[in-house]
Amino acid sequence: MTTQVATEEKNYLQEGHTLASWLLTKDHKRIAVLYLISVSFFFLVGSIAAMMVRLELTSPRGVLMSNETYNKAFTAHGAVMIFFFLLVAIPAVFGNFLIPIMIGARDLAFPRLNLLSWYFYMAGGTMFLIAMMSGGVDAGWTFYTPLSSIYSNGQITLALVAAFVSGFSSIFTGVNFIATIHKMRAPGMTWWRLPLYVWSHYAASLIIILGTPVVAITLLLVVFERVAKIGIFSPELGGDPVLFQHMFWFYSHPAVYIMVLPGMAVISEVMACFSRNKVFGYKFVALSSLGIAALGFIVWGHHMFVSSQSMYQGIVFSFTSFLVAVPSAIKVFNWSLTMYKGSVWLASPMIYALGFIGLFTVGGLTGLYLASTGTDVHVTATYFVVAHFHYVMVGGTLLAFLAALHFWWPKMFGVLYPEAIAKWNALLVFIGFNLTFLPQFVVGYLGMPRRYHYYYFAPEFQVYHVMSTLGASALAISLITPAFYLTYSLFKGPKAPPNPWAAKGLEWEACASPPIKHNFHGVPVVVGDVYDYDAEAEERALRGLPPKETH
Amino acid sequence: MNFPFAPEQASNFAVEYDTLFYIITAFTVLTTLFVFLLCLGLIIKYKRGSGKPEDRSNPMHHNTIIELSSSGGFLVIGLGIFFWGAKMYLEMRQPPENAMEINVIGKRWMWHAQHDNGVRENNELHVPVGTPVKLTMISQDVIHSFYIPQFRVQYMVVPGRYTQMWFTPTKPGKYNLFCAMHCGTQHSEMGGYVYALEPSEFAKWKESGGDRFRPKPEMPAAAGKQLYEDFMCGSCHTEQDNKRAPSLYGLFGRQRQFTDGSSMVADRDYIRQSLLAPEGKITKGYESMMQPYSFTEEQILELIEYIKTLGTPAAPAAPVTAAQNAGEQR
Amino acid sequence: MSEHASHAHDHSHHITPFFTLVKTLMLLAVLMVVTIAWAQIAPEALKGVPPAMASLINNLIAMGIAFVKAVAVIMIFMGVKYQSHVVKTYAALGFVWFLMMFIMFADYGTRHWESVRGWTPETKQMALPRADEPFEPGMPPRKDIHIPDQHH
């Protein structure tokens, strides 16, 4: 790949210092920073709601809040975390920042659309916050009809419109990524030289453009049902409320992959860099991303095994769900084997990535209980499911988000953070997470239904809820800590070199830290393969041995 | 403080369910352990610049055999779980012929159960041990879910349509009854207990009209008969098929042919639909004459009970002018 | 510039000839007339056919013609015929994925197969009376629907 660049030029952060220069920017990197700030804010909101829920559940009789408030708290947690954090976090922050750089482009294909997408996101987020403040939303993030359309009180209309608007933000980002990845790759950057990061984001973008409109219009129909009393899902008019679930999960199951595929993208990069090795089975991993995206669309019925859908359909969907295990298994084994004959460097992003592999493995395997029709009947809609999807979503996406944050922090802001704290913190995240969610598997198997405020009729559940809340407190501490040391590093951290991890890839090798406005001087020409690390040479250098002779 | 790890096994499904559950658990634990040890081993062996220098020459970047065997092995085990789970699911979804029938209505935020002799109970369900019990369920408002963890059964209760589920209690006791689908403010309090009683005790309980409620001299089928007469259903639906309408005698559970060429078994949903929206399925040979009625869910259940009591089918009359009506939808 | 861009360079300036557009419009107009005409004569033409079959035939004809019209618009008016493979793929993608939604007919098509297994038509002896626990049965009929003459 191309050579070093001069660093004395103005970087993208110095291009303007006024508020307008940020709010009207068309630079993908600045928009990524805007997203980083707003996403962190919504993560905080969602976390506070989560802590309220966890604290309330320490007592079987709920002492802190009323039924109504509790329902609003868990709805706020679910909806904010999913619509305004998980779906957005990695693609909009790191995807925006890195995809153009990784493929050697100056910017995304449609910079104005990119900015518009941030405004839509903020508009949606603000609307949702208003809905939360002015009455709250208590229908659960899934908004099942007819509860959401007819019976529930509260600001459901506004919340649904918020989700609709932020859906457009997703769609714009997806369209932008697809056009960019197809047409703006640098000379020599063929499909099989693309970093796996880009492959995964491409797959996620496909899901976004195919799925998001479905849920958007479905939620809009619920809005109309509430406001104008038209009734597509209303059983009073002979409609089928289960049709809503079909439409909803047609998007919302693939949406899980919108959340986790970008996470997988990050893990591929981090594992390669810190193992000093090419990702094991590069082509398999790349294609498995597309495989997951396609298969993800034909498994939605596994959310509905007990929802009164036909049992024949249940069995069909169960079968297709097991097929998804294949590409997922490929990925986990390939990431692990990437360390084989590598030079493993346990830096903080690597610890997060290893944590991701562990938690995603558990999350994926517990999916077997839920994909199998018979075993799903008992544990669906219990805390078992809650634990399962937190292992995938939090263990997957959140850990990948933290890994990415640490890995590319020097690139984004040109500063180094205190590595020792970061390492210990990564370990604390892993432990706190397991402490929070392992007990939930047990309590779910015991029969604790999700979204329950009280459980005085089954007091034996309490011990697990207390354990879970303790774990959540540890997790909360470990999630606040990075906010402090990363912010500290922004002002006091040492200046980062262009390539502090000695990593490969255009963003490290051909680009300053932080990058200049148009990322590169001229057009980078890609000649080598992706991930051309040489663990052996690096080890020899570390040990002071002479480089091995080439034959 | 006790640490329970599994709910009681109190129904015919529980033992098989738990067996499969623990097999998947073993698989999960072993695979997780394998991945964990693999990572740990690789980290220790190939940690950067530590210990003795490892052989890193000829690095392996892909191995199709590993890829295919790991994913293939996973798929095979997965399919094994799939088939077992599917078998269990099919059993759960198909009640046996001799099941005792109980009707359940869900509403925010209570459960209402009706036994076949007219005994009704709220937020409680009494069932006999050793007898298969089939619940026919419908909701009055939003979607609920009828969940008894100790029986390992759960099914959603939707408005507008009957759903069913069945189980055979195997152990006397008091078990949890939950609504597992978020249904609004008091969702977590929509529940109660299921009492599995010895058959003799259950019979006694049922005969004495339940232990809670004062009996009132009306049973569902009788109430249904009253409705049938009040609404003068008998003016069209007579004992024999006639020009106006087919007979309802011996209707329930029979195959029906419709004008649009389709056919289906006359079940609860069919009768419910025929009452609320009769035009949808017109019996072959008849014209659409009946108007839609708006009964309450309970009234419909009572009418169904009554129709079920209508004796053996009378000899059906020859269909009237089938050819005349066949081609015409409206 | 990617290698794809340079490949497709010749196509990007394609100007669809005027008469091709006119011919396409005429094709569309003819197809429209055909589909309307069929809808008018269908009840006569399909008189002896069972209603379910007639409905199937009508659906197939109407949707088939609509499909041909859509393809004509996509290929000529939208110029996909002259575009790269990527564009062709994306043009097809949405419509193919829409068909994926039809998987839900695995549900709607088979719901009634599992309905009444287990029922025996024997008469049940109802012995005991009904409890007088207060319970408002039934969904309250929606006030806003005006359905005159419901009851006799």
Place this chain on the structure above:
Amino acid sequence: MAISLNKMNQPQDVVYEQFEDLAQQQETYVIGMWAFLVTEVMFFGVMFMSYVVYRWKYQPYFYALHQELDWRIGGINTFILLLSSFSVALAVHFHQKKKKMQTLACLGFTNLCALAFLVIKMLFEYIPKWNHGHYPGPGFTWDNPNIPGNIAQLWYSLYFGTTGLHGLHVLIGIILFSVLMFMIAVDHPAITDYLPTEMLGLYWHFVDIVWIFLYPLYYLMPK
């Protein structure tokens, strides 16, 4: 600003800073537009899917309810949309040849068609139905004893939902076409080549395609 209608006063080959050359820019825009149209297909897919599900469920009622619509009005509207689609294709054709007058004329004709479509829809369909109380919602009235009021209301929900969404797209199209015509007329610097016309054309053709399927489903099939 002097407005000349005879020739396109376009700067040649304006390439935005993120692109290398004109060809790349054009292809990127086409792919981006098609990716967006994929989402549009899925948008309408939900409406069509709901229709299919309920028609499957209530086929005889739906057959009867389709009589509520007049195929003649639908047919006229279909033809109007086909014409407008043609004239947009023509507009792109002329814009590629840099014939400003003809481009503007074609776009103007398209806009006229779109307007006519909406007017016909309003005057002959929406307003009479509204006056009869045939719209979903609290004021719904129904007097056909053979069809239950609730299913009629469900059907009207689908009808107004689907055609309303389509009508909204037509309305957006009218606004965008007007803006585009104005910008072309005054030689706005943002219009550097025929791509805006082509992009808007793609959108408009898609609106046409939706109607191509909508028309037989709602107006024709059950006859």
